[in-house]
Structure formats: C-alpha cells, structure tokens
Amino acid sequence: MKKLLYFLSIFFLLNTIHSQGVKTFFKSPEGKFFVSADLHIHTVFSDGSVWPTIRVEEALRDSIDLISLTEHLEYQPWRADIPNPDRNRSFQIAAGYVKKQPLAVVHGTEITKGMPPGHFNAIFINDANKFFDNDKKPLDFEKAIKEANNQGAFVFWNHPHWESQRRDGIARLDPIHDKIISKKYLHGIEVVNMSTFSEEAMQIALDNNLTIMGTSDVHVLIDWDFNNERESFHRPLTFIISENRTIKSTRDALFNQKTFVWFHDLIIGKEENLKMVVNENFSIKSHGYDFDRYNSKQILKLELINHSVAPLKIKYVGEYNFHTEFNFFEIKPKSKIEVYLKTLKVLDTVELPFEILNYVIAPKTNLSILKNISVK
Ligand SMILES: [Zn+2]
Ligand SMILES: [Zn+2]
Structure with a gap:
C-alpha cells in the first residue's frame, strides 16, 4: 500500500x-x-x-x-x-x-x-x-x-x-x-x-x-x-x-x-528477449511444392516475411541449398521475399535454422533460431 x-x-x-x-x-x-x-x-x-x-x-x-x-x-x-x-x-x-x-x-x-x-x-x-x-x-x-x-x-x-x-x-x-x-x-x-x-x-x-x-x-x-x-x-x-x-x-x-x-x-x-522479438517479427509461409514458377513438384516455395520496422539480415545455416539464392537474405522493413528450397524429398515439415545477423545477444554474437515450417 x-x-x-x-x-x-x-x-x-x-x-x-x-x-x-x-x-x-x-x-x-x-x-x-x-x-x-x-x-x-x-x-x-x-x-x-x-x-x-x-x-x-x-x-x-x-x-x-x-x-x-x-x-x-x-x-x-x-x-x-x-x-x-x-x-x-x-x-x-x-x-x-x-x-x-x-x-x-x-x-x-x-x-x-x-x-x-x-x-x-x-x-x-x-x-x-x-x-x-x-x-x-x-x-x-x-x-x-x-x-x-x-x-x-x-x-x-x-x-x-x-x-x-x-x-x-x-x-x-x-x-x-x-x-x-x-x-x-x-x-x-x-x-x-x-x-x-x-x-x-x-x-x-x-x-x-x-x-x-x-x-x-x-x-x-x-x-x-x-x-x-x-x-x-x-x-x-x-x-x-x-x-x-x-x-x-x-x-x-x-x-x-x-x-x-x-x-x-x-x-x-538478451537472448530470451530477442527470441521473443524475432518469433513475432520473422515469419515463414509455405506455398508447398505445387506452384507455377518451376516445373518441379520437388522444390519448396517459401515466403520470408519481416513484420518489423527494422530490416532482417538473415543467414540460412541448414543442410539444403536454394534454387535462386545463396544463403544470405536481407528482408526490408515490413516486407517479404520469395525463396525456393531444394529439399531433395517432398517433406511434410521442414526445420530451418537461421542466424539473425543484425540481432546482437552478446559481444561478437548474433542470435540463432530454428523455424519449424509445416509444408501444407
Ligand atoms: Zn546526458
Ligand atoms: Zn552524460
């Protein structure tokens, strides 16, 4: 009181x-x-x-x-x-x-x-x-x-x-x-x-x-x-x-x-705080394997979305390669990019590990995260 x-x-x-x-x-x-x-x-x-x-x-x-x-x-x-x-x-x-x-x-x-x-x-x-x-x-x-x-x-x-x-x-x-x-x-x-x-x-x-x-x-x-x-x-x-x-x-x-x-x-x-920020502000939407652009059915189309006012500078550090990109992306504030992932097999879910290069959690250390995507 x-x-x-x-x-x-x-x-x-x-x-x-x-x-x-x-x-x-x-x-x-x-x-x-x-x-x-x-x-x-x-x-x-x-x-x-x-x-x-x-x-x-x-x-x-x-x-x-x-x-x-x-x-x-x-x-x-x-x-x-x-x-x-x-x-x-x-x-x-x-x-x-x-x-x-x-x-x-x-x-x-x-x-x-x-x-x-x-x-x-x-x-x-x-x-x-x-x-x-x-x-x-x-x-x-x-x-x-x-x-x-x-x-x-x-x-x-x-x-x-x-x-x-x-x-x-x-x-x-x-x-x-x-x-x-x-x-x-x-x-x-x-x-x-x-x-x-x-x-x-x-x-x-x-x-x-x-x-x-x-x-x-x-x-x-x-x-x-x-x-x-x-x-x-x-x-x-x-x-x-x-x-x-x-x-x-x-x-x-x-x-x-x-x-x-x-x-x-x-x-x-601090890491726990930045994880909360990135979870809410970096999302990935799957468009599946069946889409118009490539005659494949084995390449996964993904949309990487930045909901924040700051850019997202991200590096994919997983096992797969992309069809049109290297492993580094910059997603401008409040915008999105399309990427195409070669998953070798058709998957129901995919785990994508990223480093968020402009999210700093300690000296010389950036945030790492794992995104779990359901392919649909
Ligand atoms: Zn002062
Ligand atoms: Zn002062």
Missing part, C-alpha cells in the same frame, strides 16, 4: 501511457506490450538547446511512448539566463504539456560526476531537488545514488564508454561500480548512447544482470542528430517488454531486464 501511494504521488494523472495512435515498431506476442522509450534527453534546463515542450513534440512525431528529461544536476551552463532553482521544472513543464497525448513523461535526472564513477540517470524519481544538500551543493556520488534508490528510481550508467571519460572507448568497471552493483543501487547500463555502441558495456550488462539500455542523449534538435535523409537513421530507442501499458508494469519490466535496443539496423538485447 505504501508503495502504491508512492507511485500515485510520483505520477499523479500519468499512470497509464495512452494507447490511441500507438505505432507498432515491432509486433509483440499476445499479452505483452513493447513500450518504446527514450530515457536520456536534455533541455535548456541543463545543457540542451530546446524547451521541454519541444522534446514532447519531437517524441510525438517519432511515435514514442515514454520519455524522461534527464537534466544534469551538476551542470547548468545556461543558469545565468534560466536561473530557476527548482530542479523539477523541466519535468513539470513537459508532464503538464502531455496530458491526453499518447505519450508519458517520467521524472528523471542525470547524476553527473567525473570518471570514476561517471554519469548516471535516475528515472522514476519524485523530487530532483533532494539531490542537493542544505547549502544547495549537489550530493556526492554515493549519497546521490542512495537518494535515487530511496526515491524508488531505476538507475542506469550512462555512456560508460564515452571517449571523453574513457580515452580508449572501452567500458570497464572501477571498484566504485562493483560497489554500487553489489549494493543493488545500479540497475541498468547504456550499451548504446547517441551514435555509439559498446560491446564491452554489453558484456558488463550480461555479467552483472543489468538492464540493457539505448538512448539518444539528445541536446540539440532530434532531427539534426538523427532523422536525416536516410530513412533508417532514427534515434536509438529502448523497447520495454511490459505486461500492460501502465507505468508500474513498465517500471517493473525495466527492473527485470526486459528490454531490447533498436540502434541503426541493429537489435541488441
């Missing part, structure tokens, strides 16, 4: 992400919802260049379900011009603006320290002003991370591979990181930040049961950084595999590592 009241106090009217006008980026299985999220965004209230309502409009244009404006606690370069001492203002302006829109804004902030420990986002906080002491100085790192956890925040490590803080671009743990992980104060890690992807950060996530995150960390207009003439060049998004579209369920899913990241053409996440 106490927990429930806590939530109500944080989210007041914003407990459910509205579902009207929701865009399906990836088909989800019955009873699951893939909530699209960008949980690392800046405005003029820290070092960004735009007003919070512009972030809301951008997210609506990108059909995003959930955002958080995560202003730096320790860095406010425009404070001479925007001297509002209330660190909750950015959230309040955005959240006040989104009422009845198909989008939710959750309250967040960026704890901004030198490396180690680096930068950390705390989202689902209820008061950013509590990250300052009585002299209005930002809390030191360990106190700040504790305060975030006291507020029930989901805490993730931002850009652990940022070249300004790690000159070699390699994400690695310092003793302070081990400490906050062992205390369960850290729950997630960015493997994708803006235009960068860190396989080392991914390994840290897998080794320490941290949630895999990808964010825009946008400071200027989103279109300047991401939506240029290349259609596939979208902002990085984290998809949260939620039981329903409430904030509570979405938050629980984040803590339970139920995410995957869409970055350029890559889908990045």
Whole structure:
C-alpha cells in the first residue's frame, strides 16, 4: 500500500501511457506490450538547446511512448539566463504539456560526476531537488545514488564508454561500480548512447544482470542528430517488454531486464528477449511444392516475411541449398521475399535454422533460431 501511494504521488494523472495512435515498431506476442522509450534527453534546463515542450513534440512525431528529461544536476551552463532553482521544472513543464497525448513523461535526472564513477540517470524519481544538500551543493556520488534508490528510481550508467571519460572507448568497471552493483543501487547500463555502441558495456550488462539500455542523449534538435535523409537513421530507442501499458508494469519490466535496443539496423538485447522479438517479427509461409514458377513438384516455395520496422539480415545455416539464392537474405522493413528450397524429398515439415545477423545477444554474437515450417 505504501508503495502504491508512492507511485500515485510520483505520477499523479500519468499512470497509464495512452494507447490511441500507438505505432507498432515491432509486433509483440499476445499479452505483452513493447513500450518504446527514450530515457536520456536534455533541455535548456541543463545543457540542451530546446524547451521541454519541444522534446514532447519531437517524441510525438517519432511515435514514442515514454520519455524522461534527464537534466544534469551538476551542470547548468545556461543558469545565468534560466536561473530557476527548482530542479523539477523541466519535468513539470513537459508532464503538464502531455496530458491526453499518447505519450508519458517520467521524472528523471542525470547524476553527473567525473570518471570514476561517471554519469548516471535516475528515472522514476519524485523530487530532483533532494539531490542537493542544505547549502544547495549537489550530493556526492554515493549519497546521490542512495537518494535515487530511496526515491524508488531505476538507475542506469550512462555512456560508460564515452571517449571523453574513457580515452580508449572501452567500458570497464572501477571498484566504485562493483560497489554500487553489489549494493543493488545500479540497475541498468547504456550499451548504446547517441551514435555509439559498446560491446564491452554489453558484456558488463550480461555479467552483472543489468538492464540493457539505448538512448539518444539528445541536446540539440532530434532531427539534426538523427532523422536525416536516410530513412533508417532514427534515434536509438529502448523497447520495454511490459505486461500492460501502465507505468508500474513498465517500471517493473525495466527492473527485470526486459528490454531490447533498436540502434541503426541493429537489435541488441538478451537472448530470451530477442527470441521473443524475432518469433513475432520473422515469419515463414509455405506455398508447398505445387506452384507455377518451376516445373518441379520437388522444390519448396517459401515466403520470408519481416513484420518489423527494422530490416532482417538473415543467414540460412541448414543442410539444403536454394534454387535462386545463396544463403544470405536481407528482408526490408515490413516486407517479404520469395525463396525456393531444394529439399531433395517432398517433406511434410521442414526445420530451418537461421542466424539473425543484425540481432546482437552478446559481444561478437548474433542470435540463432530454428523455424519449424509445416509444408501444407
Ligand atoms: Zn552524460
Ligand atoms: Zn546526458
């Protein structure tokens, strides 16, 4: 009950992400919802260049379900011009603006320290002003991370591979990181930040049961950084595999590592999560052996269908050969291709093993799946 009241106090009217006008980026299985999220965004209230309502409009244009404006606690370069001492203002302006829109804004902030420990986002906080002491100085790192956890925040490590803080671009743990992980104060890690992807950060996530995150960390207009003439060049998004579209369920899913990241053409996440995505978004339809194109009756016609907004880059790794193709296929977003498989004998069912080359489940490792097709 106490927990429930806590939530109500944080989210007041914003407990459910509205579902009207929701865009399906990836088909989800019955009873699951893939909530699209960008949980690392800046405005003029820290070092960004735009007003919070512009972030809301951008997210609506990108059909995003959930955002958080995560202003730096320790860095406010425009404070001479925007001297509002209330660190909750950015959230309040955005959240006040989104009422009845198909989008939710959750309250967040960026704890901004030198490396180690680096930068950390705390989202689902209820008061950013509590990250300052009585002299209005930002809390030191360990106190700040504790305060975030006291507020029930989901805490993730931002850009652990940022070249300004790690000159070699390699994400690695310092003793302070081990400490906050062992205390369960850290729950997630960015493997994708803006235009960068860190396989080392991914390994840290897998080794320490941290949630895999990808964010825009946008400071200027989103279109300047991401939506240029290349259609596939979208902002990085984290998809949260939620039981329903409430904030509570979405938050629980984040803590339970139920995410995957869409970055350029890559889908990045834990194996069980990516299996769920590919099962729903890659389907194969059999047209049997009896069709017009070849005078055979022994060659199987198949349709490979991609239901998602990302391309599918797949390699067939089974025993048969194709009649018109090699073993590599790219299926463009929301489209399909026809292939012809020489199964030698006429079969009732066929098992087709594939590697999904652009689905990443670990450093240097892509997802493997087995499709069972009934020939009909
Ligand atoms: Zn940062
Ligand atoms: Zn940032």
